[in-house]
Amino acid sequence: MLLLDAIFIGLLEASPLVLAAMGFTLIFYQNGFMNIAYAETITFGAYFAILFNVVLGLHFYMAIVPSMLFSGALSVAVYLAVFRPALNRGVGPTEMIILSVGVSFMLRYGLILAVGPENLFLNEPNISYMQFLGMGATNLQLIALVLVFAIAGILYWIIYNTGLGEQMRGLANNHELAMASGINPHRTSVAIWFVAGCAGGLSGVFSGVFAQVTPYMGWNMILITMLVTIVAGIGSVRGALVAAVVAGILTAFITLVSKPLYSEVILLLAFIGVLTFRGSKAA
Amino acid sequence: MDYLIFSFSLMLVYIGLAQLLHIQFGLLGIPNFGVVGFWGIGLYGTGVLFVEFSVPLLPSIILASGMSALLAYVLSVLVLQRSGQAILAATLALAAIVSTLVITEKQLTNGVQGLGTIGFPFGKLDNRNAIFLGILAIVVGSLFWGGARLRDSRLGRSMIAIRDNEELAASLGKDTSATKRMTFAFTCGLMGLLGGLSAPLHQFLVPYLLAPSLTFAVWIALVLGGKAHNFGAMVGVFATFGLFDILVETYAPVPTEYALLVPNFKLFCYGVLLVLIIMFRPTGILGEEGPRVRAKPAPPTLRSAPLEED
Numbered sequence: 280m281l282l283l284d285a286i287f288i289g290l291l292e293a294s295p296l297v298l299a300a301m302g303f304t305l306i307f308y309q310n311g312f313m314n315i316a317y318a319e320t321i322t323f324g325a326y327f328a329i330l331f332n333v334v335l336g337l338h339f340y341m342a343i344v345p346s347m348l349f350s351g352a353l354s355v356a357v358y359l360a361v362f363r364p365a366l367n368r369g370v371g372p373t374e375m376i377i378l379s380v381g382v383s384f385m386l387r388y389g390l391i392l393a394v395g396p397e398n399l400f401l402n403e404p405n406i407s408y409m410q411f412l413g414m415g416a417t418n419l420q421l422i423a424l425v426l427v428f429a430i431a432g433i434l435y436w437i438i439y440n441t442g443l444g445e446q447m448r449g450l451a452n453n454h455e456l457a458m459a460s461g462i463n464p465h466r467t468s469v470a471i472w473f474v475a476g477c478a479g480g481l482s483g484v485f486s487g488v489f490a491q492v493t494p495y496m497g498w499n500m501i502l503i504t505m506l507v508t509i510v511a512g513i514g515s516v517r518g519a520l521v522a523a524v525v526a527g528i529l530t531a532f533i534t535l536v537s538k539p540l541y542s543e544v545i546l547l548l549a550f551i552g553v554l555t556f557r558g559s560k561a562a
Numbered sequence: 563m564d565y566l567i568f569s570f571s572l573m574l575v576y577i578g579l580a581q582l583l584h585i586q587f588g589l590l591g592i593p594n595f596g597v598v599g600f601w602g603i604g605l606y607g608t609g610v611l612f613v614e615f616s617v618p619l620l621p622s623i624i625l626a627s628g629m630s631a632l633l634a635y636v637l638s639v640l641v642l643q644r645s646g647q648a649i650l651a652a653t654l655a656l657a658a659i660v661s662t663l664v665i666t667e668k669q670l671t672n673g674v675q676g677l678g679t680i681g682f683p684f685g686k687l688d689n690r691n692a693i694f695l696g697i698l699a700i701v702v703g704s705l706f707w708g709g710a711r712l713r714d715s716r717l718g719r720s721m722i723a724i725r726d727n728e729e730l731a732a733s734l735g736k737d738t739s740a741t742k743r744m745t746f747a748f749t750c751g752l753m754g755l756l757g758g759l760s761a762p763l764h765q766f767l768v769p770y771l772l773a774p775s776l777t778f779a780v781w782i783a784l785v786l787g788g789k790a791h792n793f794g795a796m797v798g799v800f801a802t803f804g805l806f807d808i809l810v811e812t813y814a815p816v817p818t819e820y821a822l823l824v825p826n827f828k829l830f831c832y833g834v835l836l837v838l839i840i841m842f843r844p845t846g847i848l849g850e851e852g853p854r855v856r857a858k859p860a861p862p863t864l865r866s867a868p869l870e871e872d
Contacts, residue, residue, distance in 0.1 A: 313647055365841060373593050373646050377785055378840040380778060384833030391826045502654055509651050540666045547655040554648050555640040 293527020350480020
């Protein structure tokens with residue numbers, strides 16, 4: 280019964296992480312660097328939801344879609360303004376990470392200067408507790424869970440079954456060959472950054488509605504997202520999906536059997552262990 | 563005056579950390595994103611030994627630095643031969659583990675309530691904080707002296723060779739992984755030493771001190787100043803911590819209603835500076851310093867064929 284509880288709680292907790300890990304992985308796969316500024320895509324998703332849901336008074340479910348699209352647009356704008364010029368200048372992968380830390384600071388503290396550091400709350404739709412396979416959950420959590428996995432499924436389908444996904448995988452595997460076959464790398468990159476931004480924004484909306492909206496929420500998620508991405512085998516969207524779900528379930532399981540704070544320590548140690556014993560130098 | 567001495571002492575700690583990061587990343591190419599973790603083991607190790615076990619200050623600092631070096635060595639055996647991105651994530655994770663354990667191990671660290679007090683050495687003297695500033699200046703100064711010596715030494719050259727092309731360096735008979743492990747452990751131990759020296763500065767230790775912002779502040783300073791230049795760390799810390807935390811926060815006439823915004827504005831500026839420097843001057847303000855090589859005139863017999871100018 281403990282195991283079943285852990286799986287269920289883990290799935291609920293992992294749902295924003297699944298989206299974040301997939302989006303983060305997409306950018307990694309496409310451009311070959313870890314984009315720390317992805318944290319701000321998540322945060323801004325939640326703040327766009329505040330804009331539509333609290334300021335403009337839209338119903339929560341109606342606010343999801345525009346928040347998601349705005350996050351996607353923001354992600355593309357950041358790519359075009361900063362990351363594409365930097366990639367064209369031939370900045371190396373570690374410097375790209377530092378650059379993305381800079382972008383992250385700019386966006387986060389720019390946001391704090393603009394709207395203030397206070398924690399905000401979304402107007403949640405009516406919440407009712409439900410019984411689901413003998414376990415209690417709110418309708419919101421269940422809807423989020425279903426929606427997240429539906430969107431994860433759509434992303435998966437885009438990457439493995441559409442032309443865009445094929446182009447992306449081609450560019451990631453052999454850039455010159457893909458360009459020689461007539462794939463426009465810039466168009467594909469813009470599309471990928473848009474899709475990844477949408478996923479990040481949605482992740483922010485859900486983690487915002489489960490708790491609260493703070494300027495640091497994305498930043499607090501990015502370490503675990505990064506580790507999930509690396510452990511999942513860089514750039515494999517399939518792997519990111521599985522690793523995020525496993526990480527969520529593992530956290531829930533450890534939390535149930537030990538003190539909550541230790542779950543983070545054990546999870547991080549497990550990640551370092553996986554990094555060590557994976558064997559391949561290219562990790 | 564006391565406040566200014568505290569600020570300068572803190573600035574010296576930052577300069578020292580950035581200088582050690584210069585050796586790790588600028589010379590050897592190890593992206594250590596867990597600076598605050600190794601510094602924090604030194605800080606809290608010293609605090610716990612001094613307060614809970616009544617060990618005198620100097621042995622506490624040495625033991626805590628040793629712990630930091632040992633942990634760095636274990637981590638280096640585990641992940642140092644992986645790619646840069648894996649090292650980055652692993653060191654970041656280690657720092658997160660350290661800051662979480664400081665909160666959970668309440669019986670040792672007193673958790674979020676804080677651990678104290680750790681007094682300055684030479685407690686009987688009036689200007690003991692100024693003396694401590696002098697001690698810090700000597701430690702950090704010797705780090706720069708060591709950095710300059712390292713640059714021209716055999717070890718420094720093999721470090722640069724490992725950074726630029728590890729396979730090539732290995733093929734020339736350098737034990738690259740041992741060099742990386744030992745240098746990483748030693749420099750992380752020195753980060754722990756700076757942490758131990760920070761304990762009397764802060765006097766009262768709280769887990770908040772171990773937030774990752776320290777790591778990023780040090781990284782920003784180093785990248786800004788010039789990661790591969792021996793004085794990049796110093797210039798970078800002057801341009802960030804010195805400019806914002808000392809000059810602006812002490813002397814700028816900020817109206818009180820905006821005073822709370824100053825730290826946020828500072829971090830916003832750090833972000834902008836970091837983006838500009840990587841886009842337009844990736845080697846930092848000072849650029850890269852080549853090893854000082856005395857040019858030897860080539861033997862004249864080899865000059866028969868015209869050489870290409872490079």
